[in-house]
Amino acid sequence: MAAKSKLTSSTKPPGDPAAFAQAAECLKTLAHPVRLRIVQLLLHGRYTVGELAEDCGVPDNVASEHLRLMQRCGLLTSERDGRRVFYQIAEPHLEDIMACVTSRFLHTGK
Amino acid sequence: MAAKSKLTSSTKPPGDPAAFAQAAECLKTLAHPVRLRIVQLLLHGRYTVGELAEDCGVPDNVASEHLRLMQRCGLLTSERDGRRVFYQIAEPHLEDIMACVTSRFLHTGK
DNA sequence: TTGAAATATCGACAGTTCGCGATATGTTAG
């Protein structure tokens, strides 16, 4: 049964490769300056595509694509109101993750 | 002075674009299945390049490149011991972020 | 010294991502 020598590990945490793949995809979706900013904004209020685009300094269609990406990933949901579309946070853990990111990079804490 | 109408926001969180760019780069570095697994392992113990490579199911040189990426980003540091090289966590916030990721994707909690 | 082990580096390739311009869809007003 070939007991592979365990050199340094005391106990290795279990890790389902598929779960890591999924987590990586989700993080990759988040790992973009504009998308991070969008998430931060949506955690604090309700915004239309155009408002998000303007704040981020990108054209509307670019913002729309970022939003679609995050929606496909399950991070956001959208809701139409007349001609406008409002996006909102769908994944509760985004708040925790953004808190980590914020406390590290935008030492907004304090 | 064109007071731009604030439609939906109550108060927008401040956001330094450069900070978001840096955060995004850091997250992007983390956003890879192998690198996530490596970080998880290093949070629990001390491993050589070869051990990490074997656990992740990738050739040694590939693991080495992933480690170098994370080192360049400031996430890890390395320490030589004979022919082996041990990597370790350099960025304290990695523990928090991995906790978020773990609780979402590897509901190892409970 | 020579050889083998552990890790690192390099060049090249396929695959992906990003942002753009143009166009398409959907909605409201006149």
Add this chain to the structure above:
DNA sequence: CTAACATATCGCGAACTGTCGATATTTCAA
């Protein structure tokens, strides 16, 4: 109806990423 507005989608090209094979470096052992 038509026109204007808000958002979404498509195709393209430039830039980047991940992986591989081959080679280089460092270290130990005999």
